Structures are given as structure tokens and as C-alpha cells.
Amino acid sequence: MGRKSIIKSTLATVFVLLACYAFFNTFIYPNPLRLEELSLRFDPRGNSLNFPANSGPVKVYMYDLPRKFTYGVIESYAMARGGLKAPVNDVTKLRYPGNQHSAEWYLFADLTRADQSGSPVTRVLDPEEADLFYVPFFSSLSLVVNPIRPASVAGDGLVYSDEEMQEGLIDWLEGQVYWPRNNGWDHVFICQDPNALYKIVDRVKNGVLLVSDLGRLGRDQASLVKDVILPYSHRINTFNGGVGIESRKSLLFFMGNRYRKEGGKIRDLLFQVLENEKDVIIKHGAQSRESRRMASQGMHTSKFCLHPAGDTPSACRLFDAVVSLCVPVIVSDYIELPFEDVIDYRKIAVFIDSNSAVKPGYLVKLLRKISSQRILEFQWELKKVKQYFEYEYPNGTVNEIWRQVSMKLPLIKLMINRDKRLVKRDLTESDCSCLCSNQSGMYTAL
Amino acid sequence: MGRKSIIKSTLATVFVLLACYAFFNTFIYPNPLRLEELSLRFDPRGNSLNFPANSGPVKVYMYDLPRKFTYGVIESYAMARGGLKAPVNDVTKLRYPGNQHSAEWYLFADLTRADQSGSPVTRVLDPEEADLFYVPFFSSLSLVVNPIRPASVAGDGLVYSDEEMQEGLIDWLEGQVYWPRNNGWDHVFICQDPNALYKIVDRVKNGVLLVSDLGRLGRDQASLVKDVILPYSHRINTFNGGVGIESRKSLLFFMGNRYRKEGGKIRDLLFQVLENEKDVIIKHGAQSRESRRMASQGMHTSKFCLHPAGDTPSACRLFDAVVSLCVPVIVSDYIELPFEDVIDYRKIAVFIDSNSAVKPGYLVKLLRKISSQRILEFQWELKKVKQYFEYEYPNGTVNEIWRQVSMKLPLIKLMINRDKRLVKRDLTESDCSCLCSNQSGMYTAL
Incomplete structure (x- = not known):
């Protein structure tokens, strides 16, 4: 059939449809709609009309921040500890100290590497093309540049000030075209340590914050809707053995600081009910190479x-447990968990509310009732999700973080567009769109 | 190079890396991270490990509701108006009355059609495979089955009750396996008329609600985060001419009901300041074929x-204006707009706050100052986005609604997983994640 005859028959079909339409239109209600007409009108090839929202991976522009906000923080950290005598010329000589907040390093390194293939986002070098702007300030490392017990002062005698760095970052951003353009909604900040960026968080709160939990952040500063919960880097070695319980003689293990502030006060109570239980190892210990071993x-x-x-509410221990195939027993009522859209944590962990957990005998009795078969099931699931907690895996944590950031884009774009057309109005309450859970919770999710 | 030698060289590389790692580990801080190491460790082919979240279009299961909730509503509507004497055997004989709330018909018809290609979602026939469950109750038509002035009673003498239908829907859902399974988060309801589902909205509010605006819904019932704003179907004919102002002699046009409730009280005030202005046509008129013409x-x-x-805050007139290439002048301070992530409404409309708009002379003076060039720019943009407001276009409103629904899935999955592991806790406020705008608004977004 030639092109002309297709056009003719299409026109004929259209004419017949229009005639039908006019006919039906004379009945008592106007513009009636029928299924078979619609089926004809729908053209599956319509797909070729591309909406802007369907245009591939999210484009991320990483700011080329002044060196002091990235490599400079590593230098200051090393110099404050005597590991480095003076700033270096060649940044490849600098090593980011491995710590639980090193996501900032992994994300920076990921956007810096030459080969971007395999990433859920595309790095763009022209900010005009960007959907999102990544601000790679090493805010968590900056917070701990000065050692708790200063070993030596940096070579030039200047004391490092994290607060000045934070203010400096804002000053620098305010000189950028893209920072005020969209009221900050399209900027991504990493502040994994609960105190990182504390001085300026109110000024960057419209952005996507990459955080460990929401414990220290106000409800107008961070939320599950706007922000992304990151896992800590695990600090102990990944368990390379298989699923099994033969070599796992202890029922329950904990090693860490017995005394913490705020919600962490439960630790001392847990020590009291657990420290004399059989098959339970619970030890007070601070961070050190030996304690990690x-x-x-x-x-x-x-x-x-x-x-x-x-x-x-969060701590790196959860991720240490996951890579150890040791089933986490979570006693942290307000914890938020990374990547919870793709991970059903009930399959890999036991949740117990704090009030029940501190009742003498309760926790251990509950754990002893869990069958070997059930523990093996937990371990299989742990093995499945482990990749999400390995920052160094090719398709591990870093890719998943970018994927999570990407998924915020539609709401970010909505907020950008909406903010700009909002007119003056008399609001009786703040202008928030929320997602609320109506669940009052159970005593244990097992 | 054979497979074995690749494995060998990979092992060698891994060994060298491990050796380097061990070497660096002996320095003063543990697990240091260096850029070039990371670059080596990252394997772009890692992409082949697919995370579950990357597994293609969202899968939608449409409930096969009892006939009374879909075609039965059309029958009752026609019978109540004398257009039909008795229920029909062949549903293809039924015509859905064309009205501004007919999105429910278009979505139902879309999921019913045989060829699903070109859709942003995949319909699945097995609920076990579904990500989301669509409940195709014609809730807006159900609301208006009984005419305001009853012409005749349905054949069997029974009076149609929308409230009974709503309760019946809940009863039916409660008999389904998938409704309680995830606390309703993965269910999609259409309630485009501001009063549709009013009796049961509290019981379905965890679901994705497809609504016209948030005007009648509480903040715990609906939000921009959880729900989707739909456009009304336009009721007047699409303007098929091109961009231009030669044939557009009037400055401003309005025809509609002068007296409305609540926020609509502004209409009478606008009539007062506009009805004697030159080049302005403002007419009181109710819905009728003649008034539409x-x-x-x-x-x-x-x-x-x-x-x-x-x-x-919303009305179909906005969409009538868009398809007419007539630049909308929006005086509705609390309006929410469809698809605002992909449409920047400042490019297609003029926004004026209510207080300013009712000042004598203000509105007309502002519009007269807008240059012809600027009006043409608005028209070009209107032409570009028109497809989003055409329910019958192959890649028009229906596909965009499904795309918007799809984008809710990550947050839905997060809420499902999170709800199930939440333990008892002492909350001082409700458990909400919010996105808040800090903009106080301007007098006009032009």
C-alpha cells in the first residue's frame, strides 16, 4: 500500500470518526466518550513525541570548589596530626583518612574519575546543562580536622576553623550564578556527620542533603522526601565466608562506647541487662585499630x-554487622535507614523497641527463640543486599546514592517552578507538602 | 587474550591493589583512600549488576471492579436522564458523558486497550507482579449521577446513592488480599471532582490520589508529594490556528459563573472592576452548549x-485557555497546577495575587503594558505544552499522568517498608516528612 493510499484511508477513518462523533453529539449529553473510539484514537507510536522529563540520566555538575574545601581539608587533617609537614603540590599524594564518614570522598572521587560509564547520573562539565549541582565540600572531615588532643599545630601555626570554612563556602556559593537561580533547590550537599555544616544548614536546607540520619536536623531542615540517607562506611572487614551458623558460637555481640548522649543513654541500660547473659559478648571499647580487630x-x-x-539514631555498627553477615538487632526507635525503598530491613534485621529491649531477659529470650533456619534466611538476605553497603564496589553504595539523588529531581523541579510563580497569600500555616505515616508501631518487627 | 589470562591478570591486579592497601594501612591513619586507587577499583562494567529499582517501567494492576463501579455508573447516569431505559448487555454501547472530570474514563480506557505500547507504565494481569494497584471507580461521575433537577427516576425506581457506592467500594476493597497488605500505600484512586470520594477519603488517603487540586483536602489527606494534580478535560474546542494576535481583538475574556463559594467570591469583585473596561469581555454564564460555543x-x-x-482554586477554564492559545491570567492564590515539574507556568500564564487584582484599573493596566512580542512568546510556549492537556492525544495527558504516578513509586516503597518495621515510640508530633516552600510570594509572576 503506497503512502498516498495510507493517507487516504487515514483521512477516511478520521472522517468516519468525526461523522460518528457529530452523530453522538446530538444526543442529550455532549462529548460522550466510547471505549472503541478511544482505542482507535490512541496511537502507540505516540511514544516518539518525547516529553522533556524522559530525557535520560540526570545531569550533575560538580562545582570546581577552591582547593581548600576538598584536598585542602585532607592536607589540614594530615598536618594537624603530623603526617604531613606542608601542603603538597601533587594532590595524588594525598590520602583521605578512611573513616565512617568517607562518603564525601567516594562521591567526589566518583565524579572525578574519567570513565563515567555505568553511573546512574551523567556528569556534565557545562553548568548550563546541569539538572543538579553537587557541592563537594568535605564537611565531615572538616569537622574533625583539629584532633581532640592536638598533637601539633599545622606548619604555619594557623589553627584550622571548620566554622570559617562553612561560612567561606556560603560566601563562595553566593558568588555563583547557579546558587541563587533556583533558590537552592537544585543543589546537593553532603553532611554525613550529624554535626557537619551545622552553622550553615539553615542556609542550604532547600538543597538535597546527604545525611546519616535526621537525628540532629529540624523538620524544616531535612526530611525523607527531600534528602537521602547514606550508610556509613563499614569500618571492619567484610566477612568472606558463606551463610552458616556453625562458626557463630555467640548469640549476640556488641562492642562500642557504653556511654552516649541523648538516645544513646539506652546503651548503659542494655549493658546492665545483657552483660551477665550466657553467649552474649558485650564490651565497652573506644575506636582503635585493636578494638576494630x-x-x-x-x-x-x-x-x-x-x-x-x-x-x-544511626551508627556505623549497623553496616559493620551487615558486611559481617551478623543479623543486626536494632534498638533505636527513631532510626532512618538508607535506601529503604529498595531494602526491606525486616528481612535482614530484628527491630525491638527500646522500652521492651531494656526489660531484663526480654531481648535474649526473644533471640533464642529464633530458629537456625530463620537465621540462615536472614543471612541469605544480608548477602543479597550487602552490595548497597560497599562503597568500593563497582555498582555499590556510590551508584545507589546517585540513583536516590536522581529520584528527587521531579520534586525538585516542581518546587523550583512553583516557588517562582507563587503570589502573595495569607497563609495560616507554613506551606508544606507532607508524607505522613499513620502507623503507631509494634513492639518488635521480627 | 583468552579468558584464563584475563582472570590471571585481574587476579594479579587485585593482588597488587591489596598489597598497596596493606602498605598504606601501616601509616598513621587507617584505611586511607586515594583517588587513583579508586579509579582503578571502579569497574564501569559494574552496570551489569542490576539493582531491583532499575527494572523497567512501573507495573500497574487495574482491579476488575464489579461492573456497578465503572460501566454501571455510566448506565445509572444515562438512565437518570432518560437517555437509557434499562441496563445494557453490551458495554460498548455505553458512552461516558464528556465532562471536565472525564480523566477517570480516559485512564480506565487506557488500561483497557489491547495495545499498551508507548505507555510509561506496564499493565499486568497478575496482581502478584504489580507495583501499583489502580482502582478505576468512576467517583466523579458517581457524584453527579442524580441530576440537580431530576428528570425521571431510573427504570427500576431505585434512587442512586453515591455514598452507598463509596461505602460499597471500601467493602469490596476490604475483601481483597492486596488492599491491606501494604497499608494502602500502593493503591491509586481517582477523585478528580473536589467532592469525589469525600465520605471515604480518610480511609484511602495513604494511596496516590489523582485530584484536580488540594482545595477541599486536608493536609493529612493529600499533598504534592504523595498525589498527582490532574488537568481538567478542556470543554471548548482546540484553537487550530497559529500563533498571532491579529485575529485577537479583545484584550481579556471571561465567561462563567459570577457567583461562587469560598475563594470563588473574588469573581464578583473582578466583575465589578472589569465589566466596564474597554476591550474586556466579561460575562456571567452557566454551563450549556450555547455558552460553550x-x-x-x-x-x-x-x-x-x-x-x-x-x-x-482550579477550574477547567485554565485548560480551555491553554488549548485556545489565549494567555491565562490566573487570579487564584492557592492554585496547584498539573505537571509542574515539567511545565514552568510563568512561561505560559500571568499570575496576579487576589488583593492586587481587585484594585480598580490594576489588572487591565498591567495587561496593556505587555508587549505584542511578549504575547507571541507566551503563545509559542502554550503551543509547546498543549499536548499535556489533550487527553485524546497519543502521548498526551494520559501518558503524563501515568508518568507522574510512576515517579511516586520510590517514596511509596519507602513508606511501605518503613511502616512495617517501625517500633513503638513516644512521638511528640505526627510522623511526617515534608517539603516546605519558604517563599512568601510576589504580587505578580509575569
Whole structure:
């Protein structure tokens, strides 16, 4: 059939449809709609008309921040500890200290590497093309540049000030075209340590914040809707053995600081009810190479690993447990968890509310009732999701963080457009769109 | 190079990396991270490991509701108006009355059609495979089955009760396996009329609600985060002419009800300041075929079309204006707009706050100052976005609604998983995640 005859028959069909339409239109109600007409009108090839929203991976522009906000923080950290005598010329000589807040390093390194293939986002070098702007300030490392016990002062005698760095970042941003353009909605900040960026968080709160939890942030500063919960980097070695309980003789393991602030006060109570229980290893210990070695050994040989709240609801111990295939027992009522849209944590962890957990005998009795078969099921699931918590895996944590950031884009664009057309109005309450859970919760999610 | 030698060289690389790692580990801080190491460790082919979230279009299961909730509503509507004497055997004989709330018909018809290609969602016939469950109750038509002035009673003498239908829907849902499973989060309801589902909205509020605006819904019932704002179907004919102002002699056009409730009280005030202005056509008129014809003619020959709030902030007139290439002048301070992530409404409409708009002379003076060039720019943009407001276009409103629904899935999955593991806790305020605008607004967004 030639092109002309297709056009003719199409026109004929259209004419017949229009005639039908006019006919039906004379009945008592106007513009009636019928299924078979619609089926004809719908053209599946319509797909070729592309809406702007369907145009591929989200484009991220990473700001080329002054060196002091990135490599400079590493230098200051090393110099404050005597590991470096003076600033270096070649940044490849600098090593980011491995710590639980090193997501900022991994994201920076990811956007810096030459080959971007395999990433859920596309890095663009022209800010005009960008959907989102990543601000790679090493805010968590900046917070701890000055050691708690200063070993030596930096070579030039200047004391590092994290607060000045934060203010400096804002000053720098205010000189950028793209920062005020959309009221900050399209900017992404990393502040993984609960105190990172504390001085300026109110000024950057419209942005997507990459955080460990919402413990120290106000409800107008951060939320599950706007922000992304990151896992801490695990600090102990990944367990390379398989699923099984033969080599896991201890029922429950915990090693960490017994005394914490705020929600972490539960730790001392848990020590009291657990420290004399059979098959339970619970030890007070601060961060050190030796304690990490002991924790590795303990987590690799226990069935369950306790995860109580710390100063904030989250702690790196949860991720240590996951990579140890040691089933986490979470006693932290206000915890928010990374990537919860793709991870059903009930499959990999036991949740117990704080009030029940501190009742003498309750926790251990509950854990002892869990069958070996059920523990193996937990371990299989842990093995499945482990990749989400490995920052160094090719398709591990870093890719998942970018994917989570990407998914915020439609709401970000909506807020950008909406903000700009809002007119003056008399609001009786603040202008918020919320997602609320109506669940009052259970005593244990097992 | 054979497979074995690749494995060998990979192992060698891994060994070298591990050796380097061990070497660096002996320095003063543990687990240091260096850029070039990371670059080596990252394997772009990692992409082949697919995360579950990357698994293609969202899968929608449409409930096969009892006939009374879909075709039965059309029958009752026709019978109540004497257009049908008795229920029909062949549903293809039924015509859905064309009205501004017919999105429910278009979505139902879309999921019913045989060829699903080109859709942003995939319909699945097995609920086990579904990400989301669509409940195709014709809730807006159900609301108006009984005419305001009853012409005749349905054949069997029974009076149709929308409230009973709503309760019946809940009863039916409660008999389904998938309704309680995820606390309703994964269910999609259409309630485009501001009063549709009013009796049961509290019981379905966890679901994605497809609504015209948020005017009658509480903040715990609906939000921009959870729900989707739909456009009304336009009621007047699309303007098929091109961009231009030669044939548009009137400055401003409005035809509609002068007296409305709530926010719509502004209409009478606008009539007072506009009805004696030169080049302004402002007419009181109720819905009728003749008034639609006159409105078509007026909107096709005016530069600007007034869109004041009605009983709720939205009205179909906005979409009539768009398809007429008549620049909407929006005087509705609390309006929410469809698809605002992909449409920047400042490019297609003029926004004026209510207090300013009712000042004598203000509005007309502002519009007269807008240059012809600027009006043409508005028209070009209107032409570009028109497809979003054409329910019958192959890649028009229906596809965009499904795309918007799809984008809710990550947050829906997060809420489902999170709800199930939440333990008892002492909340001082309700458990909400919000997105708040800090903008106080301007007098006009032009």
C-alpha cells in the first residue's frame, strides 16, 4: 500500500470518526466518550513525541570548589596530626583518612574519575546543562580536622576553623550564578556527620542533603522526601565466608562506647541487662585499630549483632554487622535507614523497641527463640543486599546514592517552578507538602 | 587474550591493589583512600549488576471492579436522564458523558486497550507482579449521577446513592488480599471532582490520589508529594490556528459563573472592576452548549483569558485557555497546577495575587503594558505544552499522568517498608516528612 493510499484511508477513518462523533453529539449529553473510539484514537507510536522529563540520566555538575574545601581539608587533617609537614603540590599524594564518614570522598572521587560509564547520573562539565549541582565540600572531615588532643599545630601555626570554612563556602556559593537561580533547590550537599555544616544548614536546607540520619536536623531542615540517607562506611572487614551458623558460637555481640548522649543513654541500660547473659559478648571499647580487630572477630563469629542508638539514631555498627553477615538487632526507635525503598530491613534485621529491649531477659529470650533456619534466611538476605553497603564496589553504595539523588529531581523541579510563580497569600500555616505515616508501631518487627 | 589470562591478570591486579592497601594501612591513619586507587577499583562494567529499582517501567494492576463501579455508573447516569431505559448487555454501547472530570474514563480506557505500547507504565494481569494497584471507580461521575433537577427516576425506581457506592467500594476493597497488605500505600484512586470520594477519603488517603487540586483536602489527606494534580478535560474546542494576535481583538475574556463559594467570591469583585473596561469581555454564564460555543469564540479571539478561583482554586477554564492559545491570567492564590515539574507556568500564564487584582484599573493596566512580542512568546510556549492537556492525544495527558504516578513509586516503597518495621515510640508530633516552600510570594509572576 503506497503512502498516498495510507493517507487516504487515514483521512477516511478520521472522517468516519468525526461523522460518528457529530452523530453522538446530538444526543442529550455532549462529548460522550466510547471505549472503541478511544482505542482507535490512541496511537502507540505516540511514544516518539518525547516529553522533556524522559530525557535520560540526570545531569550533575560538580562545582570546581577552591582547593581548600576538598584536598585542602585532607592536607589540614594530615598536618594537624603530623603526617604531613606542608601542603603538597601533587594532590595524588594525598590520602583521605578512611573513616565512617568517607562518603564525601567516594562521591567526589566518583565524579572525578574519567570513565563515567555505568553511573546512574551523567556528569556534565557545562553548568548550563546541569539538572543538579553537587557541592563537594568535605564537611565531615572538616569537622574533625583539629584532633581532640592536638598533637601539633599545622606548619604555619594557623589553627584550622571548620566554622570559617562553612561560612567561606556560603560566601563562595553566593558568588555563583547557579546558587541563587533556583533558590537552592537544585543543589546537593553532603553532611554525613550529624554535626557537619551545622552553622550553615539553615542556609542550604532547600538543597538535597546527604545525611546519616535526621537525628540532629529540624523538620524544616531535612526530611525523607527531600534528602537521602547514606550508610556509613563499614569500618571492619567484610566477612568472606558463606551463610552458616556453625562458626557463630555467640548469640549476640556488641562492642562500642557504653556511654552516649541523648538516645544513646539506652546503651548503659542494655549493658546492665545483657552483660551477665550466657553467649552474649558485650564490651565497652573506644575506636582503635585493636578494638576494630576485636570487633571484626566478634561480629564474624556471632549470630546477632546489637545496634543500639548512639548520640544520634544511626551508627556505623549497623553496616559493620551487615558486611559481617551478623543479623543486626536494632534498638533505636527513631532510626532512618538508607535506601529503604529498595531494602526491606525486616528481612535482614530484628527491630525491638527500646522500652521492651531494656526489660531484663526480654531481648535474649526473644533471640533464642529464633530458629537456625530463620537465621540462615536472614543471612541469605544480608548477602543479597550487602552490595548497597560497599562503597568500593563497582555498582555499590556510590551508584545507589546517585540513583536516590536522581529520584528527587521531579520534586525538585516542581518546587523550583512553583516557588517562582507563587503570589502573595495569607497563609495560616507554613506551606508544606507532607508524607505522613499513620502507623503507631509494634513492639518488635521480627 | 583468552579468558584464563584475563582472570590471571585481574587476579594479579587485585593482588597488587591489596598489597598497596596493606602498605598504606601501616601509616598513621587507617584505611586511607586515594583517588587513583579508586579509579582503578571502579569497574564501569559494574552496570551489569542490576539493582531491583532499575527494572523497567512501573507495573500497574487495574482491579476488575464489579461492573456497578465503572460501566454501571455510566448506565445509572444515562438512565437518570432518560437517555437509557434499562441496563445494557453490551458495554460498548455505553458512552461516558464528556465532562471536565472525564480523566477517570480516559485512564480506565487506557488500561483497557489491547495495545499498551508507548505507555510509561506496564499493565499486568497478575496482581502478584504489580507495583501499583489502580482502582478505576468512576467517583466523579458517581457524584453527579442524580441530576440537580431530576428528570425521571431510573427504570427500576431505585434512587442512586453515591455514598452507598463509596461505602460499597471500601467493602469490596476490604475483601481483597492486596488492599491491606501494604497499608494502602500502593493503591491509586481517582477523585478528580473536589467532592469525589469525600465520605471515604480518610480511609484511602495513604494511596496516590489523582485530584484536580488540594482545595477541599486536608493536609493529612493529600499533598504534592504523595498525589498527582490532574488537568481538567478542556470543554471548548482546540484553537487550530497559529500563533498571532491579529485575529485577537479583545484584550481579556471571561465567561462563567459570577457567583461562587469560598475563594470563588473574588469573581464578583473582578466583575465589578472589569465589566466596564474597554476591550474586556466579561460575562456571567452557566454551563450549556450555547455558552460553550460562545466561550470558544471568545477565547479564540482574545489575547488573555481570565482564570479566577472557583469553588476550589482550579477550574477547567485554565485548560480551555491553554488549548485556545489565549494567555491565562490566573487570579487564584492557592492554585496547584498539573505537571509542574515539567511545565514552568510563568512561561505560559500571568499570575496576579487576589488583593492586587481587585484594585480598580490594576489588572487591565498591567495587561496593556505587555508587549505584542511578549504575547507571541507566551503563545509559542502554550503551543509547546498543549499536548499535556489533550487527553485524546497519543502521548498526551494520559501518558503524563501515568508518568507522574510512576515517579511516586520510590517514596511509596519507602513508606511501605518503613511502616512495617517501625517500633513503638513516644512521638511528640505526627510522623511526617515534608517539603516546605519558604517563599512568601510576589504580587505578580509575569
